[in-house]
Amino acid sequence: MKETLENTAELLKEFEAKIDAEIKIEPRDWMPEDYRKHLIRQISQHAHSEVIGMQPEGNWISRAPSLRAKKILLAKIQDEGGHGLYLYSAAETLGVSRDQYIQWLHEGKAKYASVFNYPALNWADIGAIGWLVDGAAITNQVSLQRTSYGPYSRAMVRICKEESFHQRQGYEIMWKMMQGTEDQQRMAQDAIDRWWWPALMMFGPHDSDSPRTSNAVKWKIKRETNDRLREKFINKTIPQAELIGLKVPDSAIKIIGQDAMGENMYEHSDINWDEFWSVVNGNGPCNEQRLNHHIRAHEEGAWVRECALTYYEKSKEK
Amino acid sequence: MGTENQGPVWEVFIQTKPGQPYKHAGSVHAYDKELAIENARDVYTRRNEGTSLWVVPSDQIVAVSASETSSFFEPADDKIYRHPTFYNLPDGVKQM
Numbered sequence: 264m265k266e267t268l269e270n271t272a273e274l275l276k277e278f279e280a281k282i283d284a285e286i287k288i289e290p291r292d293w294m295p296e297d298y299r300k301h302l303i304r305q306i307s308q309h310a311h312s313e314v315i316g317m318q319p320e321g322n323w324i325s326r327a328p329s330l331r332a333k334k335i336l337l338a339k340i341q342d343e344g345g346h347g348l349y350l351y352s353a354a355e356t357l358g359v360s361r362d363q364y365i366q367w368l369h370e371g372k373a374k375y376a377s378v379f380n381y382p383a384l385n386w387a388d389i390g391a392i393g394w395l396v397d398g399a400a401i402t403n404q405v406s407l408q409r410t411s412y413g414p415y416s417r418a419m420v421r422i423c424k425e426e427s428f429h430q431r432q433g434y435e436i437m438w439k440m441m442q443g444t445e446d447q448q449r450m451a452q453d454a455i456d457r458w459w460w461p462a463l464m465m466f467g468p469h470d471s472d473s474p475r476t477s478n479a480v481k482w483k484i485k486r487e488t489n490d491r492l493r494e495k496f497i498n499k500t501i502p503q504a505e506l507i508g509l510k511v512p513d514s515a516i517k518i519i520g521q522d523a524m525g526e527n528m529y530e531h532s533d534i535n536w537d538e539f540w541s542v543v544n545g546n547g548p549c550n551e552q553r554l555n556h557h558i559r560a561h562e563e564g565a566w567v568r569e570c571a572l573t574y575y576e577k578s579k580e581k
Numbered sequence: 582m583g584t585e586n587q588g589p590v591w592e593v594f595i596q597t598k599p600g601q602p603y604k605h606a607g608s609v610h611a612y613d614k615e616l617a618i619e620n621a622r623d624v625y626t627r628r629n630e631g632t633s634l635w636v637v638p639s640d641q642i643v644a645v646s647a648s649e650t651s652s653f654f655e656p657a658d659d660k661i662y663r664h665p666t667f668y669n670l671p672d673g674v675k676q677m
Contacts (some may be wrong), residue, residue: 277648288650289646291644291646291648291649292646292648293648341627345623345624345627348607348609348624349607349624352607352609353607354609355590355608360586361586361587361610362585362587364584373631374596414607417607421606421607425628543585568585568588568612569586571611571612571616572585572588572612573587573614574612574613575612577586577614578613
């Protein structure tokens with residue numbers, strides 16, 4: 264449909280009526296430029312996070328403590344790569360090529376989840392990442408299954424089906440360590456001490472400091488606000504920690520009531536927002552390392568893509 | 582980088598069980614059909630999601646949606662006699 268000034272208002276009205284009626288928006292449908300831009304930013308950031316997220320865990324494949332642990336970790340990391348591909352596939356329906364998305368990442372114009380700028384120092388960190396980082400991601404992704412953009416929603420449904428194994432394998436690692444020696448228990452507690460706050464930061468700034476939230480909620484790209492999702496994660500995770508004898512590193516934690524389902528709700532301290540913004544702005548422990556590694560892997564893989572292309576062209580000539 | 586785009590885009594369709602219709606799953610990039618079908622397997626069927634796969638070059642798909650041309654699906658709008666509920670049946674008909 265040709266777009267003119269007169270019919271833009273009409274198209275916007277139809278678009279918003281669909282959003283109100285919970286009808287998903289599909290790639291060929293008209294959408295406001297800001298809606299498209301928000302999706303381009305959010306879905307590509309999500310895709311990059313899956314792919315960059317393979318790095319902290321990838322370091323531990325060769326050092327996994329058993330063959331069982333190694334096979335599980337390999338399968339989990341392969342899933343993360345797959346999730347990145349589902350999301351790039353959804354993001355490409357918005358009219359931006361995969362190469363362009365990757366170029367924006369390499370130029371620093373696109374971001375990924377800051378949590379992956381923290382290092383995985385020992386095996387307990389692999390437990391903490393699966394349990395807390397994947398746990399926080401699942402909380403967000405369950406909500407995003409209802410996002411208004413069809414391809415994004417379908418990718419989220421697929422991802423959520425696969426993610427719960429990720430969280431369980433992480434929690435199992437922590438549980439095992441808590442049944443082990445005192446040193447192992449200390450390692451597990453040290454890992455939650457270091458990963459708790461970065462996991463909470465994954466939900467992003469307070470709603471009041473999140474300028475993009477209002478449009479995203481109005482257009483149902485996001486179905487719940489950052490703070491609401493963070494509360495859900497905290498309420499779910501504290502009992503899991505207590506069950507296996509771990510302590511959340513926040514002395515202000517206090518039960519303040521029960522929700523409609525009878526589950527405890529907790530009061531907690533505020534996040535260190537200076538640290539949050541510092542990591543977002545590139546000054547976390549591993550920002551440079553993560554991006555450089557991605558660029559190097561992409562460049563070193565160029566010969567594979569060239570070979571595949573040459574093979575295709577030669578086989579056409581036959 | 583910038584021009585090759587990891588090969589053209591292919592749409593992936595999965596049949597979950599024999600007898601079921603093929604359903605769109607997403608897309609992959611690949612330079613040729615062999616790589617396309619292997620990439621589709623690795624990306625979309627890591628947990629036995631299907632027993633059969635189709636991959637189709639995206640640019641070979643012809644598509645239309647009601648939002649683009651509202652009149653396109655109009656011929657179906659005024660033919661309610663195509664639905665079984667349109668018809669009156671005498672009392673006593675048990676199953677039809």
